[in-house]
Amino acid sequence: MSGNANVQVQQAFGTAALSGDAETLRRLAHPDFVLHEGNGLPFAGQFHGADGFLAFLGRFVEIFDIARLEVVRLYECADPDHLACEFELEATVKASGAPFVSSLVEIWRFRDGKVLSVRPHYFNVPAG
Numbered sequence: 001m002s003g004n005a006n007v008q009v010q011q012a013f014g015t016a017a018l019s020g021d022a023e024t025l026r027r028l029a030h031p032d033f034v035l036h037e038g039n040g041l042p043f044a045g046q047f048h049g050a051d052g053f054l055a056f057l058g059r060f061v062e063i064f065d066i067a068r069l070e071v072v073r074l075y076e077c078a079d080p081d082h083l084a085c086e087f088e089l090e091a092t093v094k095a096s097g098a099p100f101v102s103s104l105v106e107i108w109r110f111r112d113g114k115v116l117s118v119r120p121h122y123f124n125v126p127a128g
Contacts, residue, residue, distance in 0.1 A: 033117065
């Protein structure tokens with residue numbers, strides 16, 4: 001088990017995101033929180049604060065029927081306020097019925113024991 005308290009924050013935030021636990025997301029998101037979704041994605045843009053993150057989640061589940069979204073590795077570095085999480089994602093694109101399979105790595109930053117930012121990098125870019 002890691003001695004970095006941000007690992008537990010990341011895990012709690014991820015669990016809350018998957019379950020739609022808005023209260024926990026609001027508690028764990030730093031006031032300056034930003035989710036950065038890259039250009040070319042059907043949900044591209046920046047999502048600010050816990051409410052922005054919740055709006056992103058709403059858009060994500062409008063596009064995908066998620067079969068599996070699982071953390072497969074967590075990477076720590078010398079700076080405890082930075083982590084990288086590797087995920088495997090399997091979903092169906094709702095509009096087309098096409099399968100979507102990708103790995104992704106998210107770069108997480110923390111400040112004051114809260115999630116400051118998340119920047120995902122997808123192996124396959126989903127069509128939306």
